[in-house]
Amino acid sequence: MIQRNSLTTAFLLSCSILTTQPVVACQKHHDGHHASGAIEVENAWSRPTPPGTPMGVGYLTITNHGAEDVLLVAAESSRAGHVSIHETSMHEGMMRMQPLTAGLAVPSGSTVELKPGSYHLMLEQLKKPLMAGETIPVQLDFEGAEDVTVELVVQSLDAKVMEHSHHSEMEH
Numbered sequence: 001m002i003q004r005n006s007l008t009t010a011f012l013l014s015c016s017i018l019t020t021q022p023v024v025a026c027q028k029h030h031d032g033h034h035a036s037g038a039i040e041v042e043n044a045w046s047r048p049t050p051p052g053t054p055m056g057v058g059y060l061t062i063t064n065h066g067a068e069d070v071l072l073v074a075a076e077s078s079r080a081g082h083v084s085i086h087e088t089s090m091h092e093g094m095m096r097m098q099p100l101t102a103g104l105a106v107p108s109g110s111t112v113e114l115k116p117g118s119y120h121l122m123l124e125q126l127k128k129p130l131m132a133g134e135t136i137p138v139q140l141d142f143e144g145a146e147d148v149t150v151e152l153v154v155q156s157l158d159a160k161v162m163e164h165s166h167h168s169e170m171e172h
């Protein structure tokens with residue numbers, strides 16, 4: 001237990017170290033001086049998946065420091081056959097989710113959170129379970145900004161029931 005706690009602390013520490021140096025995508029090939037399309041991604045994390053579960057989740061916070069609105073249009077991961085952008089919402093008292101086929105808008109100067117019960121990445125067709133403590137590379141494809149690669153830190157489940165248990169019943 002002590003070992004596990006110190007391991008968790010180590011990962012939290014490494015996470016906070018990472019987030020003090022936010023991932024900022026600059027337009028490398030831009031010949032002007034304005035820093036449009038500056039995207040910062042923080043707090044990227046995921047949940048462990050039980051063996052045999054083909055889907056995992058991805059949560060992160062996107063801030064658009066640029067002057068232009070951007071759109072998160074897609075994402076990829078070497079660990080998943082496909083990654084979708086989903087929105088969870090309440091519909092007649094039931095939680096349900098649907099893919100954001102037009103992408104997720106991150107207006108200029110704003111922050112959008114992908115978090116439990118809201119927007120999230122759906123890592124589909126997992127080749128093997130996501131294990132607590134490992135990091136999952138994910139590339140975020142933006143329209144209006146450079147793509148950003150982040151690492152989701154897989155955090156162990158707490159006592160709460162996993163918010164995404166309904167996914168196992170979903171048809172994709």
Ligand SMILES: [Cu+2]
Nearest residue numbers: 086097122167
């Ligand atoms: Cu989902």
